[in-house]
Amino acid sequence: MLWKLALTGIKSRLRDYLVLLSGLAMASAIFYMFEALALNKSFVTSNSPVSMAFLVFQFGSVLLAIITFIYLLYANNFLLSMRQRDYGLFMVLGAKGRKLGQLIFIETLVIGSVATVLGLLIGLGLTELTGHLLLSRMHLTVHHFTPFYGPAMISTLIFFGVLFLLAAIVNQVQLRRTPVLTLLHRDTQPTHLQRQPRGQFFQSLLGLILLAIGYWSMIKIDVLKMSSIGIALVTIVVGTFLLFRALFTWCLQCLKRREHFAYHGLNNFVLAQLQFRLHDLNRMLTLVTLLFALALGALTVGMGFQSQLHNIADVSPYDVVLHDPTAAQQKKAAQLDIKRQWQVDYKVVKGTVYFNRAQFTQPLLAIHQSTTTSQKAYREIKPSELTLAKQQQWQQTLNDWLRPNDYGHPVRVVDAGAYQALQGPHYRVVAIQTKNFYQALPQIKQLVITDNQENHFPSSVGLVLSKYQSYELMNSLVSGLEFMGFFLGIAFLAMLASCLMFKILAGAANDRRRYQMLGKIGTRSKLLRRSVNREIGVLFALPAVLGVVHVLFGLQLFEVSGLLTHPYRDLLVPFSIFGILYLGYYGLTVKLYQHLVLPKFK
Amino acid sequence: MTAVMTVKQVRKVYGGKNEPQFEALHNINFDVEAGEFVGIMGASGSGKTTLLNILSTLDQPTAGEVVINGQNLAALKGDALADFRAREIGFIFQDFNLLENLTAYDNIALPLSLQNVAAKKIKPAVAKIAATLGIDQILTHYPTEISGGQKQRVAAARALVQEPSILMGDEPTGALDSKSAKDLLETMTQLNEQQHVSILLVTHDPFSASYCQRILFIKDGRIGTELKRGQQTKQEFYQQILQVLGRTEQGGD
Ligand SMILES: Nc1ncnc2c1ncn2[C@@H]1O[C@H](COP(=O)(O)OP(=O)(O)OP(=O)(O)O)[C@@H](O)[C@H]1O
Numbered sequence: 110m111l112w113k114l115a116l117t118g119i120k121s122r123l124r125d126y127l128v129l130l131s132g133l134a135m136a137s138a139i140f141y142m143f144e145a146l147a148l149n150k151s152f153v154t155s156n157s158p159v160s161m162a163f164l165v166f167q168f169g170s171v172l173l174a175i176i177t178f179i180y181l182l183y184a185n186n187f188l189l190s191m192r193q194r195d196y197g198l199f200m201v202l203g204a205k206g207r208k209l210g211q212l213i214f215i216e217t218l219v220i221g222s223v224a225t226v227l228g229l230l231i232g233l234g235l236t237e238l239t240g241h242l243l244l245s246r247m248h249l250t251v252h253h254f255t256p257f258y259g260p261a262m263i264s265t266l267i268f269f270g271v272l273f274l275l276a277a278i279v280n281q282v283q284l285r286r287t288p289v290l291t292l293l294h295r296d297t298q299p300t301h302l303q304r305q306p307r308g309q310f311f312q313s314l315l316g317l318i319l320l321a322i323g324y325w326s327m328i329k330i331d332v333l334k335m336s337s338i339g340i341a342l343v344t345i346v347v348g349t350f351l352l353f354r355a356l357f358t359w360c361l362q363c364l365k366r367r368e369h370f371a372y373h374g375l376n377n378f379v380l381a382q383l384q385f386r387l388h389d390l391n392r393m394l395t396l397v398t399l400l401f402a403l404a405l406g407a408l409t410v411g412m413g414f415q416s417q418l419h420n421i422a423d424v425s426p427y428d429v430v431l432h433d434p435t436a437a438q439q440k441k442a443a444q445l446d447i448k449r450q451w452q453v454d455y456k457v458v459k460g461t462v463y464f465n466r467a468q469f470t471q472p473l474l475a476i477h478q479s480t481t482t483s484q485k486a487y488r489e490i491k492p493s494e495l496t497l498a499k500q501q502q503w504q505q506t507l508n509d510w511l512r513p514n515d516y517g518h519p520v521r522v523v524d525a526g527a528y529q530a531l532q533g534p535h536y537r538v539v540a541i542q543t544k545n546f547y548q549a550l551p552q553i554k555q556l557v558i559t560d561n562q563e564n565h566f567p568s569s570v571g572l573v574l575s576k577y578q579s580y581e582l583m584n585s586l587v588s589g590l591e592f593m594g595f596f597l598g599i600a601f602l603a604m605l606a607s608c609l610m611f612k613i614l615a616g617a618a619n620d621r622r623r624y625q626m627l628g629k630i631g632t633r634s635k636l637l638r639r640s641v642n643r644e645i646g647v648l649f650a651l652p653a654v655l656g657v658v659h660v661l662f663g664l665q666l667f668e669v670s671g672l673l674t675h676p677y678r679d680l681l682v683p684f685s686i687f688g689i690l691y692l693g694y695y696g697l698t699v700k701l702y703q704h705l706v707l708p709k710f711k
Numbered sequence: 712m713t714a715v716m717t718v719k720q721v722r723k724v725y726g727g728k729n730e731p732q733f734e735a736l737h738n739i740n741f742d743v744e745a746g747e748f749v750g751i752m753g754a755s756g757s758g759k760t761t762l763l764n765i766l767s768t769l770d771q772p773t774a775g776e777v778v779i780n781g782q783n784l785a786a787l788k789g790d791a792l793a794d795f796r797a798r799e800i801g802f803i804f805q806d807f808n809l810l811e812n813l814t815a816y817d818n819i820a821l822p823l824s825l826q827n828v829a830a831k832k833i834k835p836a837v838a839k840i841a842a843t844l845g846i847d848q849i850l851t852h853y854p855t856e857i858s859g860g861q862k863q864r865v866a867a868a869r870a871l872v873q874e875p876s877i878l879m880g881d882e883p884t885g886a887l888d889s890k891s892a893k894d895l896l897e898t899m900t901q902l903n904e905q906q907h908v909s910i911l912l913v914t915h916d917p918f919s920a921s922y923c924q925r926i927l928f929i930k931d932g933r934i935g936t937e938l939k940r941g942q943q944t945k946q947e948f949y950q951q952i953l954q955v956l957g958r959t960e961q962g963g964d
């Protein structure tokens with residue numbers, strides 16, 4: 110009998126259950142995909158630069174686990190709030206508390222397993238899609254990449270299994286602890302403000318201190334190493350929560366006390382609305398803040414890497430250096446859009462490289478050391494400067510011209526006579542600076558490959574990189590990172606959206622009654638709309654502001670550790686992308702909410 | 712005496728173009744004089760709520776016109792309509808319709824802050840109406856912390872704090888026990904007699920109706936009998952109402 114009642118309860122709220130189920134399934138799908146990509150040995154070990162991306166993915170999956178955990182807490186809370194009223198009614202009708210405890214336990218587990226299995230299926234599809242996308246972005250070819258990856262499957266199952274088991278136990282205990290009347294009137298219980306200003310003050314203070322510690326530990330990543338991230342995660346999560354819990358309550362109280370503000374239009378009502386679900390909001394706002402910060406951070410860092418790609422990859426002023434070029438190579442090289450070209454010979458005698466001074470007719474180029482702009486500047490070295498006294502300045506640039514095997518040897522520039530007298534193998538070098546390296550990339554690629562085939566020895570492969578090779582390497586790494594950034598950003602935003610959706614669905618029925626009533630007593634519809642905008646606006650703005658602060662401090666991780674040279678320079682683009690997306694979500698939420706709650710009088 | 716409300720030839724047809732049409736109100740005509748206490752009685756489904764929704768500007772008639780305090784309702788739109796509703800009409804609902812996230816005080820103050828009355832003036836206005844309705848002791852309480860009768864008094868206070876032209880109630884005693892209902896009705900009578908508040912009360916309960924000075928009986932969307940209390944006592948009037956009800960029920964069968 111109880112089973113039947115429980116089932117009809119589910120049927121009547123099918124839409125809410127679908128939202129819950131799809132949210133949970135998406136969480137497990139994303140989790141699986143991440144694990145499958147992060148743990149997949151076959152593609153992690155196949156190419157060396159990817160190992161960096163692998164580390165990034167590992168870090169991402171830890172973040173994702175934490176976020177998923179918090180997300181599940183929130184979703185579970187939503188489930189419990191859906192059921193509490195029904196179960197209270199069952200209890201009034203004479204159902205035993207123990208029986209109901211079992212019921213909610215089983216219900217949670219069933220929903221959890223359905224969502225997990227569904228999520229795994231979706232996850233397989235997602236992995237297939239993103240896996241290939243990722244590989245092609247990083248110019249990698251991996252043989253037999255399949256979306257199915259056992260260890261990832263197992264870790265997903267274990268992770269979600271444990272979490273849902275915990276949730277089921279929590280729900281059972283919660284349900285049995287709550288008095289029947291509270292269950293029945295769950296939605297209409299006003300949550301009064303705590304009237305302990307001292308406790309609130311200490312909580313605010315503790316929250317601020319924890320945040321300060323978290324920010325400090327991120328700045329000190331060079332000292333604290335990996336533990337910095339651990340410390341920051343814990344302190345920032347707890348600090349954010351306390352700040353919202355205490356500070357938010359305090360602000361509401363202050364505003365309520367200011368009569369000029371409170372008794373003006375619907376202000377008092379909006380304050381009461383925000384106050385009414387204070388406990389829910391604390392947790393939700395914490396969650397949203399963290400998701401917001403992570404998503405924005407991931408996006409910023411990903412784009413930061415991309416924008417610095419040209420700078421990082423620019424290791425030499427010379428776009429192509431050919432050694433003993435064949436006729437075919439020379440013909441190809443001539444087709445490049447050449448800005449400057451050098452042609453010289455060198456001899457190698459007893460581990461020393463000798464150049465002929467007579468062949469230096471035009472200036473050489475060297476990378477400006479103190480450059481701070483995104484495009485590196487080159488400095489000219491006149492032939493007259495090729496003296497022993499100034500050799501520090503030109504050793505490197507001439508080294509760029511050597512065959513990989515000769516790289517790193519001391520370089521001398523001698524007069525024509527002395528050069529002729531030297532006995533040893535000699536090589537011809539053609540160095541080219543094109544007008545635009547990135548446009549000429551395809552032709553340069555071919556030249557570099559043929560040159561490598563002739564002049565590289567297995568022992569030197571990967572030790573010395575031409576400009577083109579270093580660009581390719583950085584590109585694969587940066588693409589991986591940027592991909593991660595976008596990916597995490599979108600995953601987090603999606604979770605954010607469904608969290609807010611839960612909030613809307615969980616509260617709309619009550620809010621609807623209130624707004625209808627306000628309409629009946631003669632509130633202008635513009636005012637009603639504005640009050641909806643404000644209520645939701647606060648929900649969106651508070652986490653956004655705090656999230657931006659988190660990100661600004663979080664970028665220290667990348668600045669201090671040297672992963673990004675200028676993390677703060679290109680904030681505009683990622684911040685605007687995120688702002689637009691976020692505003693879009695705000696607009697959508699407001700529209701949905703207005704549609705649900707606002708009265709329609711003819 | 713001047714009429715605070717005039718209802719002329721009001722019709723209401725439910726159902727759109729391609730839906731089945733249903734005429735809920737059929738040429739309704741009546742006046743409410745200033746300071747009058749009028750009751751509207753009728754069986755379930757007779758059109759009482761439909762009529763009251765039109766009178767309180769929440770709905771529009773298909774034909775006919777309603778004038779309240781000299782203002783033709785058809786001429787009002789949007790903000791002007793909302794403002795009119797806020798200023799001229801006090802409304803009490805069967806299910807109280809209080810905002811349970813605001814205290815009794817804040818509920819009563821709400822219509823004033825909606826009209827941007829200065830915070831300084833709000834306090835005395837609320838205190839005055841609360842004293843009249845005998846709820847000054849519970850102003851800091853939330854709706855869940857007070858009884859049904861008290862809730863309805865708070866709702867009445869909220870409806871009256873703006874000093875509207877007319878107070879309307881759709882079965883305001885419907886959710887109350889007989890003691891609370893009696894208290895509320897007596898308070899309304901007092902308001903009517905001492906403060907000269909015009910009241911329009913919709914009910915199907917003869918006891919509630921017996922507090923009125925005049926009763927309009929509505930049946931199948933038409934106003935039939937009209938009953939005046941005149942010099943009768945409440946008990947006599949109550950008996951008379953029962954008789955009318957008995958007759959109309961027989962006539963209806
Ligand atoms: N929105 C609507 N659409 C179609 N018909 C309606 C609508 N609202 C009410 N009606 C019909 O109009 C008639 C009058 O309804 P109304 O709610 O006014 O009755 P009532 O006198 O208030 O009844 P009660 O005493 O039960 O509250 C009923 O037959 C009802 O079915």
Ligand SMILES: [Mg+2]
Nearest residue numbers: 759760761881
């Ligand atoms: Mg009705």
